[in-house]
Amino acid sequence: MSVLVDEDTRVVVQGITGGEGKFHAGQMMEYGTNVVAGAVPGKGGQEVDGVPVYDTVDQAVREEDADASVIFVPPAFAGDAIFEALDTDLDLAVAITEGIPTQDMARVNKRLTETDTRLLGPNCPGIITPGESKLGILPGNIFAPGDVGLVSRSGTLTYQVVDSLTNRGIGQTTAIGIGGDPIIGTDFVDALAAFEDDPDTEAIVMCGEIGGEDEEEAAQYIADHVDTPVVGFIAGRTAPPGKRMGHAGAIVSGSGTGTAESKIDALNDAGVPVGDTPEEVADSVESIL
Amino acid sequence: MKLHEYQAKQVFADAGIPTPDSALASDVDGVLEAAADIGYPVAIKAQVQVGGRGKAGGIELVESDEEAREAAERIIGMDLKGIHVERVLVEEAVDFTNELYVGVTMDRGEGKPVAMVSTKGGVNIEEVAEEDPDAIAREHIDPSFGMQPYQARKVVFDAGVDRAVATDVAGVLSTLYDLWTSKDGSDAEINPLMVTADDEVIAADAVMNIDEDALFRQPEIAEMGEEAAGGDELEQKADEYGFDYVRLDGSVGIIGNGAGLVMTTLDLVDYYGGSPANFLDVGGGAKAERITNALDMVFSDDNVDSVVFNIFGGITRGDEVAKGINEALEAFDEIPKPVVVRLAGTNWEEGMEILNEDLVTVEQTLEDAVQRSVEYAEEGEA
Incomplete structure (x- = not known):
């Protein structure tokens, strides 16, 4: 079992003719993902590595029955690409693009309230159900099928934690990268809810970072609704206030909100152990399973 | 990306928000000339992007050539929290009876823009937010429709702004919101928005931070950014x-x-x-x-x-x-x-x-x- 994606997921890649889109569509197919179409305006009728390209997402859905999209479209056009995915009633849209203007995302955020499509990202590494399907840029070889659900705001930090787990023989049901931007689609609470509903997920790892209050909200949600054991990690304990640490969303405001301390306290209060190092996270998971 | 105060004021003034008379100067003669044009008293304000500029000695109110010369010699070239001061804004000193705060920013928790007004202007608004959160009235805006005129009025009245200036303050807030959207702002703030004895409002400071991810479609702002560059x-x-x-x-x-x-x-x-x-x-x-x-x-x-x-x-x-x-x-x-x-x-x-x-x-x-x-x-x- 898994959440959100599996071997039956039929994927359309928006931006498949671009450098990144083409490369990662190939990597996804190599992993076993069912990539059924590409969508690039003006490139309809072409093929990329045997995958038919359509001018619109709507055509890709009608012709190839796609039900999920992965978006590799440059930032200036990515907001529009997300709207197209949402308006086509796909089940899932995964936006990899980094650097989408925040005001574009505020409009997307409004649209999300009017559609049933789930958005993942933007500025995220994507989602993988090991051994079945990956939508995004995660390196498939470090993952292994297993019992742990993982949700994270950061790509490479996900890899670090997953590597520690896999090296100990601990596999994953699904790993979800929710992205490091201030405004994102699927958040920690959504991902936790999905893992809680999945009977095969025996433990959940949640990797947060400084900025915003999503981790605090997630802690409250865990206390109220999650029975599956959760292990936490928070990056940015040493980040100074007022400095953006790479991710647009990773900033401790001058008034002290968004600190690592506040997030760690909230998680601890919800009964969630928070590792000081990625290895400590793996230790905790190992002791739970 | 942060605009300098003088740049943000220019953007605000171009959009019709009242701002004090001012001129930029980079040496003592320039300061004296600007002060003569504007008329004493004037404020001499270091154009550096650090918080708490006034407390650190980067702003001085002067009433004569002698005082202006002394202040200019001290401020131009000074090291303000690690940043070298190259330019000052010489600005008409506004005689005010009241100081307000108006601002527009993105509420990331809600994923929506939010407009804010407070009658506790002129001080660090983050401190107000922490110590007395009810002193700041807030109104979330639906980005697909923009700020409706009633919303601007609502947040102004909720904040307890004096009826005599409420319409003008609401007008400033509407303009600020339009600028925030059209220029891809991350934060747009006027603190303080001064109220004069004749019930006029005037933007005595100006903050305009731009979403760096949107600079590709804001060529004029990007150009200002080249000028604004500084720091370590x-x-x-x-x-x-x-x-x-x-x-x-x-x-x-x-x-x-x-x-x-x-x-x-x-x-x-x-x-x-x-x-x-x-x-x-x-x-x-x-x-x-x-x-x-x-x-x-x-x-x-x-x-x-x-x-x-x-x-x-x-x-x-x-x-x-x-x-x-x-x-x-x-x-x-x-x-x-x-x-x-x-x-x-x-x-x-x-x-x-x-x-x-x-x-x-x-x-x-x-x-x-x-x-x-x-x-x-x-x-x-x-």
């Missing part, structure tokens, strides 16, 4: 190289890929008893040249006693990283500071084969690499 020499260099870089005050230089993992590396340096010198994210898919530039950046920081390189390849390839490290280090007769390298993920084995291990210390795990770099830094300091 190393941070400027990072801008040129296109790195996400933050300078800190420790001794372990840190290079990695991906914001979360680089932050984690910083935290581990601290956890093992060291202190991080910087945050440097080379981003995804870095090629050899970028890696060389990153090492150049970190070596340029005199505080650095050791360097830890932590790359977990997804789209970044270990062989490219190794090539970059070799190229950077082989250019030196003597390696300036010890470098510890940990490679994992895509092509890490190829990277290890390429890496010249005479020049660096290799560790297999993140924890070992960080501990080794902390030891080297301690030896370097000793």
Whole structure:
């Protein structure tokens, strides 16, 4: 079992003719993902590595029955690409693009309230159900099928934690990268809810970072609704206030909100152990399973 | 990206928000000339982007040529919280009876713009937000329809703004919201918005921060940004190289890929008893040249006693990283500071084969690499 994606997921890649889109569509197919179409305006009728390209997402859905999209479209056009995915009633849209203007995302955020499509990202590494399907840029070889659900705001930090787990023989049901931007689609609470509903997920790892209050909200949600054991990690304990640490969303405001301390306290209060190092996270998971 | 006060005021004034008479000056004669045009009293305000400018001595109210000369000589060229003051804004001193706050920003929790008004203007609004949150009235805006006129009135009345100026304040707020959207603002603020004895409102300060991700469609603002550039020499260099870089005050230089993992590396340096010198994210898919530039950046920081390189390849390839490290280090007769390298993920084995291990210390795990770099830094300091 898994959440959100599996071997039956039929994927359309928006931006498949671009450098990144083409490369990662190939990597996804190599992993076993069912990539059924590409969508690039003006490139309809072409093929990329045997995958038919359509001018619109709507055509890709009608012709190839796609039900999920992965978006590799440059930032200036990515907001529009997300709207197209949402308006086509796909089940899932995964936006990899980094650097989408925040005001574009505020409009997307409004649209999300009017559609049933789930958005993942933007500025995220994507989602993988090991051994079945990956939508995004995660390196498939470090993952292994297993019992742990993982949700994270950061790509490479996900890899670090997953590597520690896999090296100990601990596999994953699904790993979800929710992205490091201030405004994102699927958040920690959504991902936790999905893992809680999945009977095969025996433990959940949640990797947060400084900025915003999503981790605090997630802690409250865990206390109220999650029975599956959760292990936490928070990056940015040493980040100074007022400095953006790479991710647009990773900033401790001058008034002290968004600190690592506040997030760690909230998680601890919800009964969630928070590792000081990625290895400590793996230790905790190992002791739970 | 932050605009300077004088730039933000110009943007506000062009949109019809009342601002005091002012002129920019970069020497004493310029200040005296501007003051003569405007008429005393005037405020002389350092144009640097640091908070608490007034408290740090960067703003002075003067009433005569003599006082203006003295203030100009003191402020121009001064070091204000580490930033060299090159220019001052000479500005008409406004006689006010009241100071308000108006602002527009993105509420990231809600994913919506929010307009804010308070009658407690003229002080640090973040302190007000913390100590007396009810003193700030807020109204969320639906970005697909923009701010409706009633919303501007509502937030102004909710804040308890005097009826005599409420319509004007609501007008300023509406204009501010329009500017915030049309210029891709992240924050737009007037603090204080002064109210005069004749019930006029005037923007005595101006803050306009722009979403850097939107600069591609804001060419005029991007041009102002070139002028606004300033700050730490190393941070400027990072801008040129296109790195996400933050300078800190420790001794372990840190290079990695991906914001979360680089932050984690910083935290581990601290956890093992060291202190991080910087945050440097080379981003995804870095090629050899970028890696060389990153090492150049970190070596340029005199505080650095050791360097830890932590790359977990997804789209970044270990062989490219190794090539970059070799190229950077082989250019030196003597390696300036010890470098510890940990490679994992895509092509890490190829990277290890390429890496010249005479020049660096290799560790297999993140924890070992960080501990080794902390030891080297301690030896370097000793």
